[in-house]
Amino acid sequence: MNTVVVGGGVIGLATAWRALRHGVTVTVIDPAPATKASHASAGMLPPSSEQIDGVNDLLRLCLASRDLYPSFAAELEEFAPTGFRRDGVLDAAFDEDALRKLDHQQSFRESLGIRSERLTPEECAKLQPAFAPTLGGLLGPDDGAVDPRILSAALLTAIEALGGTVIRRQAIRVAHHTVTLDNGDAVPFDRVVLAAGCWTHHIGGLPEDAIPEIRPVKGQILRLHSEPPLLGVTARALSKGASLYLVPRLDGELVIGATYEDRGYDETVTADGAGDLLARAAEVIPGVGALRFAEISAGLRPASPDELPLIGPTAVPDVYLATGHFRMGVQLAPITADAMAAYLTDTTPHTSALPFTPLRLGRAA
Numbered sequence: 270m271n272t273v274v275v276g277g278g279v280i281g282l283a284t285a286w287r288a289l290r291h292g293v294t295v296t297v298i299d300p301a302p303a304t305k306a307s308h309a310s311a312g313m314l315p316p317s318s319e320q321i322d323g324v325n326d327l328l329r330l331c332l333a334s335r336d337l338y339p340s341f342a343a344e345l346e347e348f349a350p351t352g353f354r355r356d357g358v359l360d361a362a363f364d365e366d367a368l369r370k371l372d373h374q375q376s377f378r379e380s381l382g383i384r385s386e387r388l389t390p391e392e393c394a395k396l397q398p399a400f401a402p403t404l405g406g407l408l409g410p411d412d413g414a415v416d417p418r419i420l421s422a423a424l425l426t427a428i429e430a431l432g433g434t435v436i437r438r439q440a441i442r443v444a445h446h447t448v449t450l451d452n453g454d455a456v457p458f459d460r461v462v463l464a465a466g467c468w469t470h471h472i473g474g475l476p477e478d479a480i481p482e483i484r485p486v487k488g489q490i491l492r493l494h495s496e497p498p499l500l501g502v503t504a505r506a507l508s509k510g511a512s513l514y515l516v517p518r519l520d521g522e523l524v525i526g527a528t529y530e531d532r533g534y535d536e537t538v539t540a541d542g543a544g545d546l547l548a549r550a551a552e553v554i555p556g557v558g559a560l561r562f563a564e565i566s567a568g569l570r571p572a573s574p575d576e577l578p579l580i581g582p583t584a585v586p587d588v589y590l591a592t593g594h595f596r597m598g599v600q601l602a603p604i605t606a607d608a609m610a611a612y613l614t615d616t617t618p619h620t621s622a623l624p625f626t627p628l629r630l631g632r633a634a
């Protein structure tokens with residue numbers, strides 16, 4: 270089976286790699302692989318958060334992906350480092366409202382058998398000395414983070430090592446088992462996976478309404494640097510009804526994110542975006558202003574019409590979707606890739622992925 274994957278973000282690349290592992294012939298088409306949402310992403314991996322309330326299909330998908338991450342990363346590390354770490358994520362409460370949320374999260378996680386440890390303010394201070402005083406914390410010792418830039422580079426290395434082809438061009442049209450590129454070249458396929466993030470529905474040639482609209486949700490994110498690293502462990506700082514992501518890397522990078530903005534395809538970074546993130550970070554880490562500024566970037570999260578991932582076949586024969594992962598694409602890459610590899614080899618995907626078939630959207634897919 271000759272499969273073409275259109276889009277080389279973390280979702281398209283992970284899909285391509287897993288499909289190659291299953292013996293599928295794969296070509297990835299992307300003018301600039303891993304430079305969009307996946308490049309901006311923080312790479313937080315905790316499966317339960319304030320965004321998932323109650324046991325539902327999305328939580329089951331997140332838990333399945335969390336279970337897969339260690340073996341996914343270990344297998345990929347045969348080719349290159351992945352930047353995966355599973356050394357805990359701390360939710361820290363900076364006000365009473367946040368503390369109540371932690372109570373709720375703790376009983377929710379316990380009901381699911383997810384390990385979590387309640388920390389006193391003193392224990393939080395010991396674990397994260399750079400933090401301002403907290404009212405307490407909740408540590409997920411089995412949670413972690415990955416550096417999406419290192420992960421994407423590893424996926425590209427693995428794809429090429431396994432004989433996959435990467436064509437650095439834009440796909441313009443998909444019709445008659447052929448992808449037409451922006452230079453006019455035609456790439457034939459038996460099956461095609463459209464994984465072009467929030468640009469997926471812009472690809473031409475398919476019947477009208479075949480691909481649902483994928484809405485871009487802009488996120489700005491800050492990268493600072495210090496030696497040694499200012500934070501010991503990945504954290505979410507909960508205060509004033511919001512949560513700020515703080516992801517330390519071993520090389521001293523500190524990722525601070527992110528904003529949520531509905532601004533269409535605008536990818537500009539703004540002084541307001543940087544100022545907002547820095548001000549929120551300074552409230553919880555008093556010394557953050559002294560860190561070396563490294564980067565501010567913006568990415569567009571791909572949101573499907575029901576804001577849930579689209580993984581599997583469409584109503585158009587041999588056309589598949591792997592997109593719509595919104596805020597969780599890095600976290601959901603392993604389960605998405607495994608499910609897509611199953612579809613592409615005519616085997617049954619993991620049950621957690623079945624509710625995310627694009628066919629759930631009816632005519633629109």
Ligand code: FAD
Pocket residue numbers: 275276277278279280281298299300301302303304305306307308309310311312313314438439440441464465466467468469472487488489490526527528567568569570571591592593594595596597598599600601
């Ligand atoms: P993208 O990474 O956007 O990739 C799409 C690719 O398609 C691009 O490479 C593009 O060049 C290509 N493309 C587009 N059009 C065409 C075409 N016509 N032909 C060929 N190629 C095309 N998720 C988490 O799990 N944890 C986090 O902590 C997290 N933090 C985030 C922070 C920010 C600021 C942002 C913006 C996102 C964050 N996310 C996080 C979400 C995550 O980044 C996305 O869900 C994920 O990256 C989506 O991956 P993707 O491959 O679908 O899309």
